[in-house]
Amino acid sequence: MRFDTQTARAAFVALVTLLLVSSAVATPVAAARYSENQEPELTTSTQGSNVLVPGETTTLQVGIQNRGTSVTNTEGKVSDIASAFRTAGVTPGAAMATTATFESANAPVTLRTGEQSVGTISPDGQRTAALELEVSENATPGTYRIPVVLDYQYVRAVSVDDEETFVTRRDVTVRKYVTVRIEPAVRLGIESVSGENLYAKEDGRVEVTVRNEGSETATDADLLIEASDQLTPRTNGLSLGTLDPGETATASFRVGVTETESVDTYAVPFRLRYEDSNGVVRESQIRTGQVTIEDAPTFDLSATSTDLYVDSMGAVTLSVTNTGDRPVTDARALLAPMEPFSPLSTSASLGTLDPGETATARFKLEVADRAIAQDYPLEFTVAYEDAYRETVESDPRTVPVVVGPEMTIDTSGSPTVAAGSTETIEVTVTNTGEGTMTDAVARLNANTPFETDDDTAYVGELGPGESKTVTFTVSVEGAATPKTYSIDTTVKYDNSFGRTVVSDVESTAVEVTDRRGGLLSSILDFLGL
Numbered sequence: 001m002r003f004d005t006q007t008a009r010a011a012f013v014a015l016v017t018l019l020l021v022s023s024a025v026a027t028p029v030a031a032a033r034y035s036e037n038q039e040p041e042l043t044t045s046t047q048g049s050n051v052l053v054p055g056e057t058t059t060l061q062v063g064i065q066n067r068g069t070s071v072t073n074t075e076g077k078v079s080d081i082a083s084a085f086r087t088a089g090v091t092p093g094a095a096m097a098t099t100a101t102f103e104s105a106n107a108p109v110t111l112r113t114g115e116q117s118v119g120t121i122s123p124d125g126q127r128t129a130a131l132e133l134e135v136s137e138n139a140t141p142g143t144y145r146i147p148v149v150l151d152y153q154y155v156r157a158v159s160v161d162d163e164e165t166f167v168t169r170r171d172v173t174v175r176k177y178v179t180v181r182i183e184p185a186v187r188l189g190i191e192s193v194s195g196e197n198l199y200a201k202e203d204g205r206v207e208v209t210v211r212n213e214g215s216e217t218a219t220d221a222d223l224l225i226e227a228s229d230q231l232t233p234r235t236n237g238l239s240l241g242t243l244d245p246g247e248t249a250t251a252s253f254r255v256g257v258t259e260t261e262s263v264d265t266y267a268v269p270f271r272l273r274y275e276d277s278n279g280v281v282r283e284s285q286i287r288t289g290q291v292t293i294e295d296a297p298t299f300d301l302s303a304t305s306t307d308l309y310v311d312s313m314g315a316v317t318l319s320v321t322n323t324g325d326r327p328v329t330d331a332r333a334l335l336a337p338m339e340p341f342s343p344l345s346t347s348a349s350l351g352t353l354d355p356g357e358t359a360t361a362r363f364k365l366e367v368a369d370r371a372i373a374q375d376y377p378l379e380f381t382v383a384y385e386d387a388y389r390e391t392v393e394s395d396p397r398t399v400p401v402v403v404g405p406e407m408t409i410d411t412s413g414s415p416t417v418a419a420g421s422t423e424t425i426e427v428t429v430t431n432t433g434e435g436t437m438t439d440a441v442a443r444l445n446a447n448t449p450f451e452t453d454d455d456t457a458y459v460g461e462l463g464p465g466e467s468k469t470v471t472f473t474v475s476v477e478g479a480a481t482p483k484t485y486s487i488d489t490t491v492k493y494d495n496s497f498g499r500t501v502v503s504d505v506e507s508t509a510v511e512v513t514d515r516r517g518g519l520l521s522s523i524l525d526f527l528g529l
Contacts, residue, residue, distance in 0.1 A: 040068035040095040042121065044148045044176040047128060053185040054214065055137040055285045057112070062102075062129045062148065062178055066095050066121040093123040095152035095172075100129040107144035107180065108136040121152075131178075141184045141215060145177040186221075186284055187214035188272040191248055193289030200260045200296040201393075202386035203234060206268060207252045208289055210240075218243040218274035223251045226269035226286060230293060232256040243274070254388070257293055265292050296394065297324035299382050303399040307435045307496045310406040311369035313344075315497070318361045318399070320382055322353035328384040333361040336379040336396065340371035340403075350382070364497065373405040407433035411489045411506040413469075419449075419515040420478030427489055427508050429459055430467040437462040437493035444472045445488035445505070449480035449512065459491065476512055484511045 047061040098118040104111055112132040121127050131146070150173070157168040189211040197204035206225065212218055221240040225233050234254040243249055260266075268291055272284040300321040308314030318333050331350035335343050348361030377398040386392050410432045415425035429442050440459035446452045457470035474487075486507040495501055 039170065039172060040066045040093065040121070040123070040152070040154050042095055042098075042150050042152070042174060042176065043067055044150075044178050046178050046180070050178070050180045052109070052133075052135045052139075052180050052182045053282075054135050054139040054141075054182065055185070055187050057132065057134040060131045060133070060178070060180070062100070062131050063126055064098070064100060064118055064121060064129060064148075064150065065126040066093075066123055068093055068095075068123055091120060091122055092155060094125075095121045095150075095154055098127070098150060098152040101149040101151075102131050102133075103147040103149065104133075105145065105147050107146055108139035108182070109133040109144075109146075109180075110136070118150075135182060137187055137213075139182050141182050143179060143181050145179055148176045148178060150174050150176060184216040184277070185214050186212055186216050186218040186243070186272065186274055186276070186282070188270065188284040188287045189213035190270065190287045190289045193268055193291055195291035195293070197387040198255075198257055198291055198293045199386070200257055200293060202296070203254060203256050203388045203390055204386075205252055206231070206255050206291055207250065208268075208270060209248055209250045210243075210270065210272070210287075211248045212243040212245050215245055216276060217245065218272060219276075221249075221272055221274040223249070224271045224273060225253045225255070226271060228267065228269060230258055230260060230266045231268060232258070237273070240272075243272075259296070260293050263292065263294055265290050295324070296392075297322060297326065297328050297382075297384065299323060299394060299397070301380055301382075301397050301399050303378065303380075303401050305401045305403070308365065308367060308401060309404045309433065309435060310367055310371045310373060312407055312435075312495060312501060313364060313366050313497050313499050314403075316363050316365060316378060316401050318348075318363065318380060319358055320350055320353070320361065321358040322355055325355055327352060327354045328382075331359070331382055331384045333363075334381040334383055334393070335363050336381070338377075338379060340368035340376070341378070342366040342368070353384075367403055369406075371403055373403055375400045375402055377401075404434045407431075407435055407437070407495075407501065407503065409433075409491045409503045409506055411508045413508050414511070415508075416511045416513060417474060417476045418513045419476050419480040419482060421515075422473065422475040424471050424473050425487075425510060426469050426471050427457075428467050428469045429462070429489070429491060431462040431464055434464050435495060436464065437491065438495070440491050440493035442470050443490050443492065444474070445490065446474060447488070449477040449485070450487060450510070451475045451477075459493075462491075462493070474510075478515055480512050482512050482514050484509050486510070 043065050045063050047063045052058055098121055099115050100118050101115045102111055116129045118127045118129055153169050153171055156170045159166045191209040191211050193208045195206050219242050221243045222237045223240055224236055234256055238251040240249040267288045269286045269288045271286050276282050300323050302319045304317050306315040329352050331353050333348050333350055335346045337343055344364040350359040378401050379396050379398050381396050382394040383391050410430040412428045413426050417423045431437055438461050440462050442457045442459050444455040452474045454473040459468050487510050488505045488507055490505050491503045
């Protein structure tokens, strides 16, 4: 059934008349009315660049503008209408509760953004939504349209009476588009990666062959190796020159290897820096290869001590065995100073050690007098050279060494000397230590009432536990009180390293008797008795 315009207008007037009559009978007459004859008009556009590159992830800023020119009809007081809008929390002509949802359609992209809340867009106002998308690596250059689905509400009508405000809302869904352009680009591909001399804590080499898998020529291309937890570049930014689409190039990097836990395969990241066809410097996405890192050499350490006594000089002989599976060159044993030792040297050569081979190093040490006889740890490190003749050190290892008690002597004897006489006394010197004394000389320290011009006696070699008796000529003052005195003796000797050592003072008891007198004393003195 069809109606002409005049018939429709007559029907509308009749309907309005009926409603007004009904309102007059059933409800109060509305004090004010508002109606909108045109809904908001939303448009979309990209803010800034809309250029995309294959293989890259980009965030586009999409502007959403309300260009609606709404035509409104109002009845009643404007203040009543304005108050009604404030009470209802709505804006005339605005797109409210706006959300934006993006679709990929036929564009070679993967969307990383879900539905976004945009909020209220007033007439002539604009809001922005962020669109994150990843462009396929093999995307065909060209122009593509990205659909944007916009959902919003707007106020269709408002009526106000003395008691209530009635708001009529309308939900709208529209589909808009933003245009993006995918340009030709360079895309880095890894053909092969190999490692050489990649051992933990050493410098080695990584060789990589790359291909330009993109659709654009890379000019002034430099290949970079990215640092990782396992590898630190020593050389970087190697020039590849011009790399046409499909062309390959090879680069070799020197790298430092960190201390890894075990033999394993690790990722090596690479990146290409180049100029595009417009002379703009760009960088490719990171691509990774893999290399195997081997363990560092391992060593077994043991030590023996020689003449290592408290308050003396001794030696430690360190044995180092290469327990790894490859030779180490120019190996050296390094000793870390630690109490109670003072090393005379801290480094000793081991030479080249093949797998399973053992070498020894000797270190001379002074032991402090405050040390006690017991086992002490000594810390050693094995240093060696890598393929670039850089020094590499193994992890520190502690090795126990035995420190013996201080070298001591004991003196004994029971000499008797008469007051006022000069006599020869005998003293027995015993080596009570654990080492041998060489070229030992005993020295007598004469104190009152003794005097001597013969205070030294040669002992010679004295092994552990050995004793020798030596003699000294002493004189006793005539006024000396008869009693037992002590006379001090020290022994100076050379240890096994040719170093001269003086022992602690040892005392020997000497008994002084009464002075001899008269003819008998003279006769005895004459006879030497």
